[in-house]
Amino acid sequence: MKAILRKYVVRIGLATFVFFSLAPIMYLILLAFLPQSSFISNESVFVELRNGLTLKNFSAAVTHTQFAKRAMISVQMTVLVVAIIAVLGLPAAHAVARLPKIVRERVAFSFLSVRMLPGVAICLPVFWLFNRPGLVPGWLSLGFLHLGFNLPVLIWLSVPIFRSVPVQLEEAALVDGLSRWRILVCVVLPLVSRRLLGVVLIIALLIWNESLFSTIFRVDTVTEVIPSLITHRGVQWGLVMAVGTMVVIPALALLCGVIYCRWGLEEWEH
Amino acid sequence: MKQASVLTIMPSALVVLAVVLGPFLVLAWQSTRDLNYFEQRNSFVGTDNYVRLAQDEAFLSSVAVTVKYAVAASIIPVIVGLSASVALYSAPWGGRIAPLLLAPFLVAPIVVAMVFALLLDGQLGLAPRFLAALGVSDPENIVGHGRRVFWSLVAIDTWQWYGVFAYVFYARMKRVPLLFQEMVVVSGGGALRKLRDVWIPAMLPVVAAVTVFKVIWSLGDAERIDALTAGGGPHGAMRVFSIWMERQYFRYADFGYGAAAGILFYFIALVGIGVFILLLRTRRELS
Amino acid sequence: MSVLRAEALTKRFGNTTAVQDVSCDVQDGEMFVVLGHSGSGKTTTLRLIAGLETPDSGDVFFDEKRATDQPANQRDIAFMFQSPALLPNRTVSQNIAYPLLCQDRSWLGLLLCRLSKDHTETVKQWASRLSITSLLQRYPATLSGGESQRVALARALAKGSRILLLDEPLGNVDVRLRDTLRKEFLNVRNLMRKNGGGAIVYVTHDQLDALMLADRMAVMKEGQIMQIGSPQQIYNDPQNLFTAIFVGIPEINVVPGSIRLQTNSATIDLLSGLIEVELQGTQWRTVCEDRQTVHVAIRPDKIQLANEGQGNARLLARHDLGDHHHLILGIGDHELRATCVQRPSLQVGQSVVFSVESTDLMVFDVETEQRIL
Numbered sequence: 001m002k003a004i005l006r007k008y009v010v011r012i013g014l015a016t017f018v019f020f021s022l023a024p025i026m027y028l029i030l031l032a033f034l035p036q037s038s039f040i041s042n043e044s045v046f047v048e049l050r051n052g053l054t055l056k057n058f059s060a061a062v063t064h065t066q067f068a069k070r071a072m073i074s075v076q077m078t079v080l081v082v083a084i085i086a087v088l089g090l091p092a093a094h095a096v097a098r099l100p101k102i103v104r105e106r107v108a109f110s111f112l113s114v115r116m117l118p119g120v121a122i123c124l125p126v127f128w129l130f131n132r133p134g135l136v137p138g139w140l141s142l143g144f145l146h147l148g149f150n151l152p153v154l155i156w157l158s159v160p161i162f163r164s165v166p167v168q169l170e171e172a173a174l175v176d177g178l179s180r181w182r183i184l185v186c187v188v189l190p191l192v193s194r195r196l197l198g199v200v201l202i203i204a205l206l207i208w209n210e211s212l213f214s215t216i217f218r219v220d221t222v223t224e225v226i227p228s229l230i231t232h233r234g235v236q237w238g239l240v241m242a243v244g245t246m247v248v249i250p251a252l253a254l255l256c257g258v259i260y261c262r263w264g265l266e267e268w269e270h
Numbered sequence: 271m272k273q274a275s276v277l278t279i280m281p282s283a284l285v286v287l288a289v290v291l292g293p294f295l296v297l298a299w300q301s302t303r304d305l306n307y308f309e310q311r312n313s314f315v316g317t318d319n320y321v322r323l324a325q326d327e328a329f330l331s332s333v334a335v336t337v338k339y340a341v342a343a344s345i346i347p348v349i350v351g352l353s354a355s356v357a358l359y360s361a362p363w364g365g366r367i368a369p370l371l372l373a374p375f376l377v378a379p380i381v382v383a384m385v386f387a388l389l390l391d392g393q394l395g396l397a398p399r400f401l402a403a404l405g406v407s408d409p410e411n412i413v414g415h416g417r418r419v420f421w422s423l424v425a426i427d428t429w430q431w432y433g434v435f436a437y438v439f440y441a442r443m444k445r446v447p448l449l450f451q452e453m454v455v456v457s458g459g460g461a462l463r464k465l466r467d468v469w470i471p472a473m474l475p476v477v478a479a480v481t482v483f484k485v486i487w488s489l490g491d492a493e494r495i496d497a498l499t500a501g502g503g504p505h506g507a508m509r510v511f512s513i514w515m516e517r518q519y520f521r522y523a524d525f526g527y528g529a530a531a532g533i534l535f536y537f538i539a540l541v542g543i544g545v546f547i548l549l550l551r552t553r554r555e556l557s
Numbered sequence: 558m559s560v561l562r563a564e565a566l567t568k569r570f571g572n573t574t575a576v577q578d579v580s581c582d583v584q585d586g587e588m589f590v591v592l593g594h595s596g597s598g599k600t601t602t603l604r605l606i607a608g609l610e611t612p613d614s615g616d617v618f619f620d621e622k623r624a625t626d627q628p629a630n631q632r633d634i635a636f637m638f639q640s641p642a643l644l645p646n647r648t649v650s651q652n653i654a655y656p657l658l659c660q661d662r663s664w665l666g667l668l669l670c671r672l673s674k675d676h677t678e679t680v681k682q683w684a685s686r687l688s689i690t691s692l693l694q695r696y697p698a699t700l701s702g703g704e705s706q707r708v709a710l711a712r713a714l715a716k717g718s719r720i721l722l723l724d725e726p727l728g729n730v731d732v733r734l735r736d737t738l739r740k741e742f743l744n745v746r747n748l749m750r751k752n753g754g755g756a757i758v759y760v761t762h763d764q765l766d767a768l769m770l771a772d773r774m775a776v777m778k779e780g781q782i783m784q785i786g787s788p789q790q791i792y793n794d795p796q797n798l799f800t801a802i803f804v805g806i807p808e809i810n811v812v813p814g815s816i817r818l819q820t821n822s823a824t825i826d827l828l829s830g831l832i833e834v835e836l837q838g839t840q841w842r843t844v845c846e847d848r849q850t851v852h853v854a855i856r857p858d859k860i861q862l863a864n865e866g867q868g869n870a871r872l873l874a875r876h877d878l879g880d881h882h883h884l885i886l887g888i889g890d891h892e893l894r895a896t897c898v899q900r901p902s903l904q905v906g907q908s909v910v911f912s913v914e915s916t917d918l919m920v921f922d923v924e925t926e927q928r929i930l
Contacts, residue, residue, distance in 0.1 A: 006360070010357055010360045010361050011361070013353075013357040014354075014357050014358065014361060014364070014367060017354050017357065017371060017436075018367060018370050018371065020429070021370060021371050021373055021374050021429070021433055022370065022373060024374070024382075024385055024386070024389070024429065025373055025374070025377065027385060027389070028377075028381065028385045031388070088281050088282045088285055089282055091282075092279045092281065092282035092283070095279045096279060107279070109547075111282075111286065112483070112486060113486060113540060113543065114286060114290050115486050115487055115490055116486045116489045116490055116536065116539045116540065116543070117290065117294070117490055117532075117536055118489070118490045118532070118535065119490055119491075121293075121294075121297065121532035121535070121536070122289075122290055122293045122294065123293075124528070125293040125296045125297055125300065125525075125529070126293050128525070129296065144289050145289060147285060147289055148285065148286055148288070148289025148290040149289075149290070151282055151285060151286055152286055155282065205376060208378070209376075209377075209378035209379060209380075209381075210378075211378060211379065211380040223378050223380050223381075226380050226381070226384060227380065237388060240384050241384070241385075241388075244378075244381035244384055244385065247378050247381055248376070248377050248378065248381060251376035251377065251378075252373070252376065254376065255369065255372060255373055255376055447642075449638060449640065449642045450642055450644075452609055452629075452636075452638070452642075453638065453642040454630075454659070455609070455628075455629045455630045456607060456609070456629055456630070456634065456635070456636035457630075457655050457656035457659045457712070457716065458630050458631075458656050458659035458660055458716070459630060459659040460630055460662075463659055467644060471646060
């Protein structure tokens with residue numbers, strides 16, 4: 001009897017959690033299809049639904065905000081920075097993974113503690129020193145800052161993955177005469193590539209989603225446009241939701257890919 | 271071997287140092303000067319800025335708010351995440367649902383801010399309507415009122431992060447060997463015994479590590495707050511440190527002062543986290 | 558008096574039936590060994606008795622009281638797992654005392670884990686009986702496999718339950734230590750008999766454990782009990798082919814045979830007529846048919862080397878084991894295992910003559926594999 005009750009409580013609980021997690025996202029996507037007029041009216045969303053959906057917000061988003069161009073910029077920025085982070089960070093994480101315990105924890109923590117710095121505190125001096133005087137293009141500073149802030153995250157997340165590879169494998173390869181670089185690339189990476197891919201995708205996501213720095217450095221990313229849609233006259237909600245949906249879609253596609261292929265999620269089952 | 275390790279870590283360490291610590295050093299330099307862009311001042315004043323900071327109420331309150339927010343926005347998502355992970359563990363198909371809870375994390379903070387701003391907005395939002403239906407008075411601009419802003423922001427942060435925590439906790443729970451649970455059972459122990467002797471020792475390190483991580487993250491995280499409160503909220507109630515510093519720089523162009531604040535903030539945070547970790551270490555040895 | 562009884566226990570996991578209609582009866586003061594290969598269902602049976610699994614059908618009785626629905630932590634059992642499962646952040650003595658701690662149901666007891674004087678005494682007693690007193694203040698991570706196993710055993714014993722359930726307790730232990738520990742188990746059983754009775758159920762895949770320790774034993778195969786009896790009975794009088802093959806070192810010889818019935822006598826032709834044995838007694842009349850093919854099993858020690866006998870073979874191999882030999886005899890296409898006391902004159906390659914008594918033959922039906930004669 002108790003068991004049956006428990007079963008239903010768990011089911012309801014999980015359903016609530018899933019609803020809680022997904023509902024706002026559904027809301028976002030739904031609103032993107034509502035005409036601007038429905039935001040001004042006092043009726044609830046569900047009544048407005050019956051008035052019909054529209055794609056106008058999306059077309060407006062694409063034209064008014066030059067979304068295509070922004071998407072290109074965001075993608076380029078993301079890919080470039082992620083590539084550099086991976087090339088620098090993965091070998092570093094691998095090296096940190098094999099350090100003796102206390103040293104390793106201190107090093108890993110030092111990397112992570114960089115994240116404590118309010119991003120603003122770092123980018124403001126950079127902005128005033130390099131960008132305002134026009135010495136350095138905005139995207140370069142932005143790229144560097146992304147690099148600096150997300151590299152530690154990659155390292156912190158990758159170290160446990162590298163540690164899950166038995167050290168005996170690397171020692172055996174060492175005895176066989178392989179250089180450290182080849183050990184990393186030929187022995188270790190193939191074993192953990194899926195999970196590392198998951199971590200790399202998380203970093204890519206963080207960069208794609210970031211908006212504050214973009215605003216400061218006036219780089220035209222997809223996210224940077226959103227605050228500018230908040231005007232004195234009111235917010236163009238439809239447009240905001242449409243842009244928001246388009247920003248979110250790659251991320252959601254990523255999630256589907258992750259669920260389907262279980263990329264990177266096994267790491268956490270270490 | 272050791273030299274090789276150092277060599278591989280060097281490039282990353284250097285990059286991080288350059289990108290992050292470089293400006294940090296600039297800040298340190300600026301903090302000892304009376305630097306004001308608009309008024310074209312630039313002179314060495316030593317520790318004057320710091321002294322001024324220690325007495326500046328706005329600064330102190332912004333630090334306090336930041337810390338409060340970081341702590342609240344860590345503890346609450348961790349608790350909610352733990353509950354979710356318990357639910358996931360209790361269902362045999364939990365593993366298939368767990369990734370769904372990660373969805374909120376994928377949404378860009380600025381977008382999250384916009385969605386919830388709408389949800390909570392006095393005229394257009396669903397939440398006030400919902401609350402009004404429940405009989406809560408004065409439901410309009412939730413994001414407009416002091417205390418409510420704080421908790422709304424914590425709630426939003428919880429929404430984004432709890433799924434990530436739930437997933438991490440769930441994965442850890444699955445790795446606790448059934449053997450130990452059964453051992454407690456055949457020794458005559460009940461559910462509480464299992465909790466005390468198997469689950470808590472297993473989960474405590476993960477929970478602690480995750481909490482520390484989130485506190486560190488939240489201390490530096492300002493995007494969402496900025497977007498939702500358009501610069502600090504009513505009467506600067508949510509003027510977390512990042513926003514305060516931004517104002518110093520952009521509005522007042524008082525670089526020296528802002529810089530000193532940045533340095534001070536970092537060290538306060540570092541000390542705080544360090545103390546917390548030390549506490550955890552000693553506790554673990556004692557249990 | 559039956560201290561523990563299992564009746565028609567059945568347990569399925571998905572599509573596999575782990576335990577099928579298993580029944581057994583353990584008497585007071587008895588060491589009952591369940592012997593079987595991995596996957597034979599012996600561990601599952603033990604877990605059903607302990608309450609760690611619930612049977613799909615069947616019942617478990619403790620002292621003739623139905624206990625099938627009783628949760629495992631309320632049963633008067635002590636269980637020792639295959640791997641020690643010692644709590645890593647507690648000392649050995651705290652681990653041994655663990656079941657005693659669990660008896661304290663109060664909130665304060667839960668938080669503080671206090672050990673009463675009696676408890677500490679019990680721990681010390683069992684530690685000295687198992688020779689682990691020197692380990693009491695150490696932590697599990699520093700113990701060897703055998704030491705951890707003994708600590709786990711001490712923990713199970715310290716609980717003081719009537720029924721002691723052991724799941725392959727000598728699994729991780731090296732050979733020399735196994736003998737010492739086997740003696741310990743017998744001591745424990747004797748102690749149990751002195752102090753109010755109880756029983757031990759011991760699950761293993763090692764027939765030595767069974768033969769040396771059991772008062773009675775059960776042989777299991779694929780979830781079913783093949784035979785229950787004393788070790789002597791199982792060895793001398795196996796009721797099916799599987800039991801005959803499983804128990805016995807070296808392994809029993811199984812050869813095809815065929816029965817020839819005449820008016821008043823019967824002979825078995827072994828190995829297509831290479832050996833002929835005349836059957837004694839009268840049993841064969843009721844059980845056999847003419848020209849029936851059967852399996853015939855002969856224990857290696859029953860193949861007697863002599864000057865005259867039914868079998869002519871060549872000595873293929875000779876393994877010297879101190880005071881006796883294991884021999885491999887080749888006859889026709891077949892190889893027979895034999896043992897004999899030390900006879901240094903035997904040369905590999907020479908021809909030997911051996912005889913078998915008809916009373917030493919065990920005849921099994923080809924299809925059912927049940928014992929006929």
